[in-house]
Amino acid sequence: MASETRETMVDATTENETIVGGETVRRTWSSAVLGGLAGGLAFGVLLQTMGMMPAIASLYGMESVAVGWVAHLFHSVVFALVFAGAVVRTDYHDAGTGTLSALGAGYGVVLWLLAAAIVMPLWMGALGMDAPAIPNLDVNSLVGHLVYGALLGAVFALARRR
Secondary structure (H helix, E strand, C coil): CCCCCCCEEECCCCCCEEECCCHHHHHHHHHHHHHHHHHHHHHHHHHHHCCCHHHHHHCCCCCCHHHHHHHHHHHHHHHHHHHHHHHCCCCCCCCCHHHHHHHHHHHHHHHHHHHHHHHHHHHHHHCCCCCCCCCCCCHHHHHHHHHHHHHHHHHHHHHHCC
């Protein structure tokens, strides 16, 4: 039985070991995608009930509910990858489900303030659409972003431990 050799890289600032090209790295990114999709689906249901999917599609020049879903889930995964990239570079890289769920909820609030309250209205205005005031501090959007972030953190933590 041959032993497996792994190439490792030590991050001097956090002294964390990352297996380059190995299972740990793949698990981190796949767990982020799963967390992003879980949070995005839950948030998407709220957006769907509010009739917001065509508005999301309009950011890309379309009005289809299906395009709105695709765009929303794409954003959910991209933001999840950013979350995962930040988490693994902090002291929270091995945090439990509850801690990462709370961090995710906080991340959801940050996304709400930056992406939903500022960037989305600016984007809509740049496209010549009727845009809400900046900042657009919609409470329903805040709830959706909290749900997204909490699920992102929880699923990310659970999936990484599998």
